[in-house]
Amino acid sequence: MGQTGVLLLNLGGPDRPEDVRPFLYNLFSDPEIIRLPFRWLQKPLAWFISTSRARKSQANYAQIGGGSPLRRITEQQAKALKAALADLGIEANLYIGMRYWHPFTEEAIAQIKLDNIRQLVILPLYPQYSISTSGSSFRLLEALWENDPALRQIHYTLIPSWYNHPGYVAAMAELIRRELDQCPNPDTAMVFFSAHGVPKSYVTEAGDPYQEQIEACVRLIMNALGRPNPHVLAYQSRVGPVEWLQPYTEDIIPELAAQGVKTLVVVPISFISEHIETLQEIDIEYRELAEEAGIEIFRRVPALNDHPGFIVALAQLVKESLAAPPRTFADVNTLRKRVKLYPQERWEWGMTSAAERWNGRLAMLGFLALIIELISGQGPLHMLGLL
Numbered sequence: 001m002g003q004t005g006v007l008l009l010n011l012g013g014p015d016r017p018e019d020v021r022p023f024l025y026n027l028f029s030d031p032e033i034i035r036l037p038f039r040w041l042q043k044p045l046a047w048f049i050s051t052s053r054a055r056k057s058q059a060n061y062a063q064i065g066g067g068s069p070l071r072r073i074t075e076q077q078a079k080a081l082k083a084a085l086a087d088l089g090i091e092a093n094l095y096i097g098m099r100y101w102h103p104f105t106e107e108a109i110a111q112i113k114l115d116n117i118r119q120l121v122i123l124p125l126y127p128q129y130s131i132s133t134s135g136s137s138f139r140l141l142e143a144l145w146e147n148d149p150a151l152r153q154i155h156y157t158l159i160p161s162w163y164n165h166p167g168y169v170a171a172m173a174e175l176i177r178r179e180l181d182q183c184p185n186p187d188t189a190m191v192f193f194s195a196h197g198v199p200k201s202y203v204t205e206a207g208d209p210y211q212e213q214i215e216a217c218v219r220l221i222m223n224a225l226g227r228p229n230p231h232v233l234a235y236q237s238r239v240g241p242v243e244w245l246q247p248y249t250e251d252i253i254p255e256l257a258a259q260g261v262k263t264l265v266v267v268p269i270s271f272i273s274e275h276i277e278t279l280q281e282i283d284i285e286y287r288e289l290a291e292e293a294g295i296e297i298f299r300r301v302p303a304l305n306d307h308p309g310f311i312v313a314l315a316q317l318v319k320e321s322l323a324a325p326p327r328t329f330a331d332v333n334t335l336r337k338r339v340k341l342y343p344q345e346r347w348e349w350g351m352t353s354a355a356e357r358w359n360g361r362l363a364m365l366g367f368l369a370l371i372i373e374l375i376s377g378q379g380p381l382h383m384l385g386l387l
């Protein structure tokens, strides 16, 4: 058996303020994030949204020091995981493949080839599978594999999700317990699970198992917690005009306050590393909202980062994966059906010449409207909240 590698997948985040716009461009260029009826519209729309959103997004990143800590934390996780694997008798090279920023997945794969890796475990750093996260990274890897015979020599296996791994669940419960014990009323504080949202159609139309896995994960963590506290689950970080998974975090916080809840312990459930949605959105935006609504104690459970029990859980996952029969991109493909995001997609886009002509004209008109909106700062995308 040749050299073993572990490829950690994550989304990536801008390191500096000037990275924000190109990072957003990469993100919105991904059809797993925004799927449009015309492929050719993807890049112009990504350019448009990233250019227009950059200022707002930069201001958010400025509140957490100008950039995302995701790369630094993922590097710490990789280092700790390498050591934990060595403790289990597994010598492995660790690689980090980010989807939308450095170090890019393509860079990691180039290094894996140079290092002559023969056996590779692909581990997304998202506990729950979503089309928009792990699914998108798998799709990219699948395309790289299809186009490169050298990669097809590598014996690889992938771990689609691990939301139910006992070591991960126990580490989450431990962090929650620690935070509850800091409250004056540890047994009655409301445990508020805030998951990153996805458009509802991902689940209802495209078959994304994300919501199911989030809900199961919450149940497992509450069982492991073994405390009598009430709990609630809501979804944060909505972007764009379509309906996302409900209830929304920003709606539930004031509702709970109105019901007389005084203490919230917020648990970021879909993230294992600190990043903008924990440090800015929860710690700043939601805290402010909660305090204005009358919540007196607002505590946030830290992300796992390089929590020792969590790193051991990742090492066990890798070990189990090396011993298990290979699971390939084709196997997880069944988790990914066609994503429908916008109502236009329910139309029949026939290949008749008349339909093609009208599609083209409408698209040109739409694009012109986007340009006008960019210049004037007024228009439908602002009204819909995309910008």
Ligand SMILES: C=CC1=C(C)c2cc3[nH]c(cc4nc(cc5[nH]c(cc1n2)c(C)c5CCC(=O)O)C(CCC(=O)O)=C4C)c(C)c3C=C
Binding pocket: 011, 012, 013, 014, 027, 032, 033, 034, 057, 068, 069, 070, 126, 130, 132, 133, 196, 197, 198, 199, 239, 270, 271, 274, 275, 276, 277
């Ligand atoms: C489980 C985690 C995540 C899901 C699901 C997810 C879906 C999703 N995200 C967007 C839009 C944006 N995401 C952004 C940043 C971002 N998102 C996640 C995680 C999930 N996204 C991470 C880890 C990050 C990076 C954070 C960092 O620290 O840099 C952004 C950029 C930030 C901003 O401007 O708000 C956008 C935009 C969509 C549309 C989506 C599902 C379709």
Ligand SMILES: [Fe+2]
Binding pocket: 196, 237
């Ligand atoms: Fe996101």
Ligand SMILES: [Fe+2]
Binding pocket: 237, 277, 281
């Ligand atoms: Fe956000």
